[in-house]
Amino acid sequence: MTMQTKKLTRQGRARKEQLMSEAAKLFAHSGYYATRVIDIVKSAGVAKGLFYWYFENKEALFREIVKATRDDLRRAQARAIEGESDPLARISKGIEASLDFIGRNEHLYVLLRFAGTQERFASLVEEAQEVQARDVSQHIQAAIDDGTLPDGDAFLLAHGVVATVFHFARLKASNSIDHDDQLLEFITAFCLRGLGANPELYLSARTRAGRKAAG
Amino acid sequence: MTMQTKKLTRQGRARKEQLMSEAAKLFAHSGYYATRVIDIVKSAGVAKGLFYWYFENKEALFREIVKATRDDLRRAQARAIEGESDPLARISKGIEASLDFIGRNEHLYVLLRFAGTQERFASLVEEAQEVQARDVSQHIQAAIDDGTLPDGDAFLLAHGVVATVFHFARLKASNSIDHDDQLLEFITAFCLRGLGANPELYLSARTRAGRKAAG
Amino acid sequence: MTMQTKKLTRQGRARKEQLMSEAAKLFAHSGYYATRVIDIVKSAGVAKGLFYWYFENKEALFREIVKATRDDLRRAQARAIEGESDPLARISKGIEASLDFIGRNEHLYVLLRFAGTQERFASLVEEAQEVQARDVSQHIQAAIDDGTLPDGDAFLLAHGVVATVFHFARLKASNSIDHDDQLLEFITAFCLRGLGANPELYLSARTRAGRKAAG
Amino acid sequence: MTMQTKKLTRQGRARKEQLMSEAAKLFAHSGYYATRVIDIVKSAGVAKGLFYWYFENKEALFREIVKATRDDLRRAQARAIEGESDPLARISKGIEASLDFIGRNEHLYVLLRFAGTQERFASLVEEAQEVQARDVSQHIQAAIDDGTLPDGDAFLLAHGVVATVFHFARLKASNSIDHDDQLLEFITAFCLRGLGANPELYLSARTRAGRKAAG
DNA sequence: AATGAATGAGGATTCATTCAT
DNA sequence: AATGAATGAATCCTCATTCAT
Numbered sequence: 001m002t003m004q005t006k007k008l009t010r011q012g013r014a015r016k017e018q019l020m021s022e023a024a025k026l027f028a029h030s031g032y033y034a035t036r037v038i039d040i041v042k043s044a045g046v047a048k049g050l051f052y053w054y055f056e057n058k059e060a061l062f063r064e065i066v067k068a069t070r071d072d073l074r075r076a077q078a079r080a081i082e083g084e085s086d087p088l089a090r091i092s093k094g095i096e097a098s099l100d101f102i103g104r105n106e107h108l109y110v111l112l113r114f115a116g117t118q119e120r121f122a123s124l125v126e127e128a129q130e131v132q133a134r135d136v137s138q139h140i141q142a143a144i145d146d147g148t149l150p151d152g153d154a155f156l157l158a159h160g161v162v163a164t165v166f167h168f169a170r171l172k173a174s175n176s177i178d179h180d181d182q183l184l185e186f187i188t189a190f191c192l193r194g195l196g197a198n199p200e201l202y203l204s205a206r207t208r209a210g211r212k213a214a215g
Numbered sequence: 216m217t218m219q220t221k222k223l224t225r226q227g228r229a230r231k232e233q234l235m236s237e238a239a240k241l242f243a244h245s246g247y248y249a250t251r252v253i254d255i256v257k258s259a260g261v262a263k264g265l266f267y268w269y270f271e272n273k274e275a276l277f278r279e280i281v282k283a284t285r286d287d288l289r290r291a292q293a294r295a296i297e298g299e300s301d302p303l304a305r306i307s308k309g310i311e312a313s314l315d316f317i318g319r320n321e322h323l324y325v326l327l328r329f330a331g332t333q334e335r336f337a338s339l340v341e342e343a344q345e346v347q348a349r350d351v352s353q354h355i356q357a358a359i360d361d362g363t364l365p366d367g368d369a370f371l372l373a374h375g376v377v378a379t380v381f382h383f384a385r386l387k388a389s390n391s392i393d394h395d396d397q398l399l400e401f402i403t404a405f406c407l408r409g410l411g412a413n414p415e416l417y418l419s420a421r422t423r424a425g426r427k428a429a430g
Numbered sequence: 431m432t433m434q435t436k437k438l439t440r441q442g443r444a445r446k447e448q449l450m451s452e453a454a455k456l457f458a459h460s461g462y463y464a465t466r467v468i469d470i471v472k473s474a475g476v477a478k479g480l481f482y483w484y485f486e487n488k489e490a491l492f493r494e495i496v497k498a499t500r501d502d503l504r505r506a507q508a509r510a511i512e513g514e515s516d517p518l519a520r521i522s523k524g525i526e527a528s529l530d531f532i533g534r535n536e537h538l539y540v541l542l543r544f545a546g547t548q549e550r551f552a553s554l555v556e557e558a559q560e561v562q563a564r565d566v567s568q569h570i571q572a573a574i575d576d577g578t579l580p581d582g583d584a585f586l587l588a589h590g591v592v593a594t595v596f597h598f599a600r601l602k603a604s605n606s607i608d609h610d611d612q613l614l615e616f617i618t619a620f621c622l623r624g625l626g627a628n629p630e631l632y633l634s635a636r637t638r639a640g641r642k643a644a645g
Numbered sequence: 646m647t648m649q650t651k652k653l654t655r656q657g658r659a660r661k662e663q664l665m666s667e668a669a670k671l672f673a674h675s676g677y678y679a680t681r682v683i684d685i686v687k688s689a690g691v692a693k694g695l696f697y698w699y700f701e702n703k704e705a706l707f708r709e710i711v712k713a714t715r716d717d718l719r720r721a722q723a724r725a726i727e728g729e730s731d732p733l734a735r736i737s738k739g740i741e742a743s744l745d746f747i748g749r750n751e752h753l754y755v756l757l758r759f760a761g762t763q764e765r766f767a768s769l770v771e772e773a774q775e776v777q778a779r780d781v782s783q784h785i786q787a788a789i790d791d792g793t794l795p796d797g798d799a800f801l802l803a804h805g806v807v808a809t810v811f812h813f814a815r816l817k818a819s820n821s822i823d824h825d826d827q828l829l830e831f832i833t834a835f836c837l838r839g840l841g842a843n844p845e846l847y848l849s850a851r852t853r854a855g856r857k858a859a860g
Numbered sequence: 861a862a863t864g865a866a867t868g869a870g871g872a873t874t875c876a877t878t879c880a881t
Numbered sequence: 882a883a884t885g886a887a888t889g890a891a892t893c894c895t896c897a898t899t900c901a902t
Contacts, residue, residue: 007864008864008865009863009864009865011864011865012864012865015865015866030334031332031333031334033248036891036892036893037892037893037894038892038893046866046867047866047867047868048867048868048869048893048894049866049867049868049869049894049895049896050865050866050867051894052893052894052895052896053864053865053866057893057894058893058894110332113332114332114333116328117246117325117328117329117332118246118249118329119244119245119246119249120249122389126389126391130391153401156392156398156401156405157405159382159383159386159392160379160382160383160402160405160409162382163378163379163381163382163383164375164378164379164382164409166378166382167374167375167377167378167379167381167382168374168375168378171374174341176341176345177371177374183371186368186371187375190371190372190375190409191409193408193409193410193411194375194379194405194406194408194409195408196408224882226882227882230882251874251875251876252875252876252877253875253876261882261883261884262883262884262885263876263877263884263885263886264877264878264879264883264884264885264886265882265883265884266876266877267876267877267878268882268883269882272876272877273876273877439861441861442861445861459764460764461762461763461764463678464763464764464765466895466896466897467896467897467898468896468897476861476862476863477862477863477864478863478864478865478897478898479861479862479863479864479865479898479899479900480861480862480863481897481898482897482898482899483861483862487897487898488897488898540762543761543762544762544763547676547755547758547759547762548676548759549675549676556819556821560821583831586822586828586831586835587835589812589813589816589822590809590812590813590832590835590839592812593808593809593811593812593813594805594808594809594812594839596808596812597804597805597807597808597809597811597812598804598805598808601804604767604771606771606775607801607804613801616798616801617805620801620802620805620839621839623838623839623840623841624805624809624835624836624838624839625838626838652885653885653886654884654885654886656885656886657885657886660886660887681870681871681872682871682872682873683871683872691886691887691888692887692888692889693872693873693888693889694873694874694875694887694888694889694890695886695887695888696873697872697873697874697875698885698886698887702872702873703872703873
């Protein structure tokens with residue numbers, strides 16, 4: 001008795017999105033279990049029953065949010081690198097897009113992290129990370145092939161990049177870190193060095209200039 | 216009426232450890248909320264009421280488990296590097312010890328990760344990771360000071376190392392990866408390169424030999 | 431604001447009958463409580479709101495269906511015996527008509543039976559069965575008076591007949607029985623013997639012939 | 646996650662029986678759907694949660710009641726005929742036992758009737774009736790074999806008996822009938838005649854005497 | 861006539877915790 | 882130490898009905 005096929009009017013779609021957005025905030029702030037259905041509907045200003053008009057149950061809503069977030073992130077990354085052909089530049093722009101997305105959607109990122117620890121939802125997130133790694137690994141392989149990077153296991157290297165990016169995203173989200181302006185540059189450099197490249201060549205002139213001025 | 220001071224007989228201590236061990240497995244597998252007190256006692260083969268003889272409540276049990284795990288990990292790392300004076304070697308041995316510990320206690324690591332996402336328990340874990348990063352950053356700073364590593368923000372670099380180690384630990388735990396034998400070497404190399412070092416110098420003779428034979 | 435007086439267009443009447451027919455099937459299959467308004471409208475392919483255009487509420491719809499069914503059954507029986515003057519022949523034709531009706535409307539009969547068990551609806555049905563028994567008892571009394579049947583309590587005897595007929599109707603409906611062709615004859619014989627008559631005299635020539643050929 | 650195997654103390658068994666007994670009364674009086682779990686526990690004077698210590702859920706409780714009732718009835722019948730060897734006497738004593746049981750447990754009988762109309766529970770009841778009919782049919786076949794009854798389909802004849810007995814039981818339960826003293830005799834006579842026997846031979850001397858005195 | 865959206869009272873079920881023995 | 886029984890607040894979800902368009 002899935003809800004996949006329900007036809008919604010314009011108003012219906014808006015209401016559903018509103019509920020998802022309110023729910024995402026609450027889930028991120030208080031966690032999945034501490035957030036009650038009634039909190040969600042109250043926060044949207046509607047009656048309890050309406051929740052079940054749009055969602056099968058609380059779990060299904062959570063899944064939808066996770067999927068939407070995952071897909072949004074991937075789209076943002078794709079948009080960021082679409083004009084770029086140089087492999088390492090694609091990687092570095094992808095990193096920038098990821099951090100940017102997470103910065104603008106910190107609460108969604110918190111939610112993703114939690115989802116990753118719950119057996120019920122873990123597959124949604126792991127699969128997403130797998131996709132990320134695969135994307136990055138293609139650029140790495142291209143760079144290896146054209147001699148820009150030394151030989152190595154592209155897939156493992158890609159995971160190294162993903163690891164670094166998401167770890168720092170978390171640090172930033174939890175306010176454990178504040179070098180905001182130079183952080184992007186630092187992460188990119190760490191990753192590129194990790195891959196075996198010389199990061200100096202791929203950091204944009206503007207950023208490099210900024211760093212020197214600040215230092 | 217805290218439970219700190221309860222004196223237990225030998226049998227009592229054994230029973231308590233049994234309950235903690237079963238609980239850790241269940242918490243790791245299903246998460247804190249999905250694991251019910253009754254699951255824990257059933258899995259230990261005792262009656263429900265007995266749980267409250269040994270633990271103040273479910274949350275207290277979880278805290279005890281998290282603390283014990285965190286401290287075990289820290290101790291394992293400390294032991295691993297105690298005889299080593301070279302900064303980069305300390306880092307690389309620390310990485311090895313971490314991966315080793317996680318490999319032997321996968322379910323406990325899953326539990327730590329979950330705890331990190333829950334507001335109630337996050338402080339128990341974040342603090343630990345902070346300590347990790349601080350430890351590593353001291354070695355990094357030492358290496359920078361003696362010229363082994365190029366100049367950089369030791370704290371950020373340390374987080375890069377921690378990020379990589381724990382990300383791969385998770386991958387291994389979720390069976391997304393299988394290059395078991397070379398994985399440690401790969402991670403160490405990625406981190407050292409990220410720090411700006413030449414990893415070839417710090418990989419143990421045995422590992423290097425093995426890799427060359429395999430390649 | 432009762433709904434008695436609503437004027438319906440031709441299309442409206444068709445739609446209402448469609449809803450009643452679908453509802454009857456669902457009620458019969460799953461019972462009154464387990465059948466939701468939404469099941470009814472879905473099964474008719476219309477929107478939920480429309481239900482309340484045609485029916486005051488779920489209970490009113492059920493009542494309408496029960497009354498219609500009860501009256502149909504009564505009419506079928508009346509039609510079956512109207513040309514017959516011999517008391518026992520009237521009884522036997524009534525039995526035939528009842529079984530025939532139930533055979534053609536099994537789901538409606540199930541519905542009647544259920545209604546009989548619900549305090550809210552029992553009166554609609556019990557009264558009907560009472561009428562049945564009264565009808566039969568008049569024929570029985572007539573037969574007693576003219577000496578065709580031995581003396582006895584006509585009302586109780588009538589209930590014996592009604593009991594037998596409806597019990598077998600149910601058996602047939604639940605597929606617990608399959609002697610389809612000879613069943614009518616068997617039931618009639620059992621009832622007539624129960625009344626104290628010799629059934630051989632009242633079984634139609636056609637049936638008797640059929641039985642002998644089969645035997 | 647069935648509850649079959651739960652071990653109960655003496656106190657536990659008593660509490661469970663108390664709950665079943667209270668529930669049976671409420672179900673019979675108000676119906677399955679109108680009876681809330683809270684009504685049951687209130688009526689037993691315990692907390693709501695306790696219900697789920699003893700029963701998986703409301704449906705499981707209802708099933709248990711139905712099964713217990715069915716089995717009690719069958720046991721009562723078995724006890725009634727155990728000393729009797731004459732087939733028709735066994736039938737007549739079985740009828741007496743059934744009516745007696747139902748008379749003493751009217752509310753349970755109401756419950757059985759309702760259960761028979763609900764898809765979810767119907768099989769429990771139909772199966773029971775099938776068993777009844779099979780029991781009776783064995784006596785009928787024995788009587789046919791020794792020439793006491795004319796030839797016929799023992800199984801169908803048995804259903805005729807069951808039909809009559811249960812129909813009158815219902816009439817009595819719904820107070821539509823009041824010839825209390827002679828009712829048993831009437832039913833027995835109707836059934837035996839239906840089977841093709843002469844009931845005079847099997848009605849006990851006491852009953853026959855009573856009837857003549859009353860007439 | 862017809863639709864999809866919205867309401868909210870109502871009921872089942874869960875589960876941490878406490879109690880009596 | 883250990884058990885099974887008992888508690889009750891908390892929360893999910895259902896569904897008949899009403900509303901706005």
